[in-house]
Amino acid sequence: xxxxxxxxxxxxxxxxxxxxxxxxxxxxxxxxxxxxxxxxxxxxxxxxxxxxxxxxxxxxxxxxxxxxxxxxxxxxxxxxxxxxxxxxxxxxxxxxxxxxxxxxxxxxxxxxxxxxxxxxxxxxxxxxxxxxxxxxxxxxxxxxxxxxxxxxxxxxxxxxxxxxxxxxxxxxxxxxxxxxxxxxxxxxxxxxxxxxxxxxxxxxxxxxxxxxxxxxxxxxxxxxxxxxxxxxxxxxxxxxxxxxxxxxxxxxxxxxxxxxxxxxxxxxxxxxxxxxxxxxxxxxxxxxxxxxxxxxxxxxxxx
Amino acid sequence: xxxxxxxxxxxxxxxxxxxxxxxxxxxxxxxxxxxxxxxxxxxxxxxxxxxxxxxxxxxxxxxxxxxxxxxxxxxxxxxxxxxxxxxxxxxxxxxxxxxxxxxxxxxxxxxxxxxxxxxxxxxxxxxxxxxxxxxxxxxxxxxxxxxxxxxxxxxxxxxxxxxxxxxxxxxxxxxxxxxxxxxxxxxxxxxxxxxxxxxxxxxxxxxxxxxxxxxxxxxxxxxxxxxxxxxxxxxxxxxxxxxxxxxxxxxxxxxxxxxxxxxxxxxxxxxxxxxxxxxxxxxxxxxxxxxxxxxxxxxxxxxxxxxxxxxxxxxxxxxxxxxxxxxxxxxxxxxxxxxxxxxxxxxxxxxxxxxxxx
Numbered sequence: 001x002x003x004x005x006x007x008x009x010x011x012x013x014x015x016x017x018x019x020x021x022x023x024x025x026x027x028x029x030x031x032x033x034x035x036x037x038x039x040x041x042x043x044x045x046x047x048x049x050x051x052x053x054x055x056x057x058x059x060x061x062x063x064x065x066x067x068x069x070x071x072x073x074x075x076x077x078x079x080x081x082x083x084x085x086x087x088x089x090x091x092x093x094x095x096x097x098x099x100x101x102x103x104x105x106x107x108x109x110x111x112x113x114x115x116x117x118x119x120x121x122x123x124x125x126x127x128x129x130x131x132x133x134x135x136x137x138x139x140x141x142x143x144x145x146x147x148x149x150x151x152x153x154x155x156x157x158x159x160x161x162x163x164x165x166x167x168x169x170x171x172x173x174x175x176x177x178x179x180x181x182x183x184x185x186x187x188x189x190x191x192x193x194x195x196x197x198x199x200x201x202x203x204x205x206x207x208x209x210x211x212x213x214x215x216x217x218x219x220x221x222x223x224x225x226x227x228x229x230x231x232x233x234x235x236x237x238x239x240x241x242x243x244x245x246x247x248x249x250x251x252x253x254x255x256x257x258x259x260x261x262x263x264x265x266x267x268x269x270x271x272x273x274x275x276x277x278x279x280x281x282x283x284x285x286x287x288x289x290x291x292x293x294x295x296x297x298x299x300x301x302x303x
Numbered sequence: 304x305x306x307x308x309x310x311x312x313x314x315x316x317x318x319x320x321x322x323x324x325x326x327x328x329x330x331x332x333x334x335x336x337x338x339x340x341x342x343x344x345x346x347x348x349x350x351x352x353x354x355x356x357x358x359x360x361x362x363x364x365x366x367x368x369x370x371x372x373x374x375x376x377x378x379x380x381x382x383x384x385x386x387x388x389x390x391x392x393x394x395x396x397x398x399x400x401x402x403x404x405x406x407x408x409x410x411x412x413x414x415x416x417x418x419x420x421x422x423x424x425x426x427x428x429x430x431x432x433x434x435x436x437x438x439x440x441x442x443x444x445x446x447x448x449x450x451x452x453x454x455x456x457x458x459x460x461x462x463x464x465x466x467x468x469x470x471x472x473x474x475x476x477x478x479x480x481x482x483x484x485x486x487x488x489x490x491x492x493x494x495x496x497x498x499x500x501x502x503x504x505x506x507x508x509x510x511x512x513x514x515x516x517x518x519x520x521x522x523x524x525x526x527x528x529x530x531x532x533x534x535x536x537x538x539x540x541x542x543x544x545x546x547x548x549x550x551x552x553x554x555x556x557x558x559x560x561x562x563x564x565x566x567x568x569x570x571x572x573x574x575x576x577x578x579x580x581x582x583x584x585x586x587x588x589x590x591x592x593x594x595x596x597x598x599x600x601x602x603x604x605x606x607x608x609x610x611x612x613x614x615x616x617x618x619x620x621x622x623x624x625x626x627x628x629x630x631x632x633x634x635x636x637x638x639x640x641x642x643x644x645x646x647x648x649x650x651x652x653x654x655x656x657x658x659x660x661x
Contacts, residue, residue, distance in 0.1 A: 195388055198382070204405050205374065
């Protein structure tokens with residue numbers, strides 16, 4: 001429920017006004033902790049930093065040996081190349097970004113619209129063999145995409161969904177619905193069923209009761225779940241590579257991967273495209289970070 | 304009108320038989336209390352009447368009409384939940400207005416009804432708050448207001464006072480009785496608190512393990528319990544039960560004592576019996592014709608009275624005495640028994656054997 005979600009992630013505990021007693025090891029230990037965390041942060045963040053740097057370096061600085069960490073000329077040329085083709089029109093990359101937005105957005109909306117009511121039903125109603133059904137639903141995610149991509153490729157060829165955005169939307173939805181059901185069931189379980197009971201005695205139907213009184217309490221959970229689904233669809237590479245081929249249909253991951261290879265690789269363009277690709281998910285995750293933490297720690301937070 | 308009838312309700316949750324043939328007839332306008340320990344099926348019974356629980360068998364009739372399969376909304380009942388179930392994102396005003404909104408009343412009607420209810424229950428100043436900003440007693444009043452804001456066929460209350468502190472509970476008890484009298488509607492009230500049951504009810508149904516043990520007025524249930532279990536459950540301190548058997552004109556205890564056989568009992572000689580003695584029908588201060596000998600085991604001063612625990616053989620008798628009574632443990636005592644008010648139960652079936660002769 002919303003209240004527990006907020007409590008779970010509240011920062012700055014009010015009770016810690018007094019300084020905590022120093023632990024054994026004292027200052028030496030905290031210095032070590034900071035040092036180790038710094039090393040870890042550098043190791044984790046260096047590739048990201050390097051990607052950002054490369055995206056704003058001029059080509060000769062990109063290839064400079066020894067590598068130039070600080071004294072290079074800043075340029076936004078690569079970012080322009082991401083969106084504008086050499087003939088002045090829209091670049092193939094920008095089309096792929098647009099495709100990614102459409103495919104990831106549509107599949108996330110579909111998965112949410114289908115998955116949330118299903119999660120509600122699994123949480124509220126006595127369904128025959130409920131545990132088996134839920135296990136079966138989850139089992140569709142056990143196999144890595146590479147394993148199922150060939151049969152899906154063959155089926156899609158039969159029905160004409162190869163190289164078609166609808167095909168990608170459907171397969172991403174199919175992958176996200178089980179996830180949505182499982183994650184949302186946890187959130188629905190947290191909302192007492194008595195609100196709906198009370199609403200039904202007030203004179204509402206079961207669906208009205210859900211719509212009026214339960215759904216608003218699920219919004220944080222839906223946000224968290226949708227972001228996870230969105231990240232999956234946005235990042236998905238294997239299906240996109242196998243099931244699409246033309247520039248007008250391809251999503252960003254295979255399009256960016258396609259930049260590497262051939263005789264020369266324009267690393268500045270690859271880096272700029274990667275930054276543009278990473279940004280939306282980062283922004284989204286930042287906006288709903290509270291709910292994301294609640295989603296991840298769900299189950300540890302009992303009322 | 305507001306007669307409710309439940310017949311042969313059966314419901315199981317997995318292996319647990321929550322309701323095992325519950326039959327209740329609630330007359331119009333009565334304050335009907337369903338009393339039982341936790342797990343007896345009280346809440347399930349109420350939810351079945353409300354239509355929130357799908358029954359395995361049995362029927363629910365409302366005003367003589369079969370409503371077994373009806374949706375909760377179609378039954379025209381109002382319910383107060385033990386957890387109150389106030390909508391957390393809505394203000395108190397919207398919570399109380401909800402049943403009227405569901406019936407598409409005009410906003411002026413709603414405003415008038417909410418105002419009337421809030422003044423009846425003294426919650427006018429809470430109307431713009433949200434449930435999280437209310438105390439337990441306030442939430443309870445809001446939940447009550449939401450139920451009372453319209454005139455349903457009957458009101459169902461699921462242990463509405465359980466989560467309140469003792470003082471508030473006593474206050475609300477009086478208030479609920481007053482509300483019931485003033486609107487004259489049918490109340491079905493579930494509780495595990497016998498004091499609530501005895502003080503508020505017109506009719507009490509005692510429930511145990513999904514079965515109705517006895518239905519009657521509070522006096523009937525207390526004075527003439529249908530079986531040993533009801534006798535033990537209703538009454539505080541609990542009734543003392545002594546194993547014995549009838550022999551001619553005497554009752555002979557398993558612990559060796561003898562008492563004159565009560566005139567009213569019809570039990571045949573030799574059959575194992577249980578003699579039930581309530582604390583107020585025993586005395587250590589007066590002398591009478593029938594008495595038991597034992598030793599003082601302990602004293603429980605309760606302010607207005609003291610409960611004297613007297614050990615007779617291996618069994619403990621609870622005896623009501625004046626608060627001034629004193630004694631030292633181990634001291635020999637004579638307990639006078641008012642046999643006219645005693646109860647006898649068949650030790651095998653637990654059924655009362657007292658009824659026939661009275």
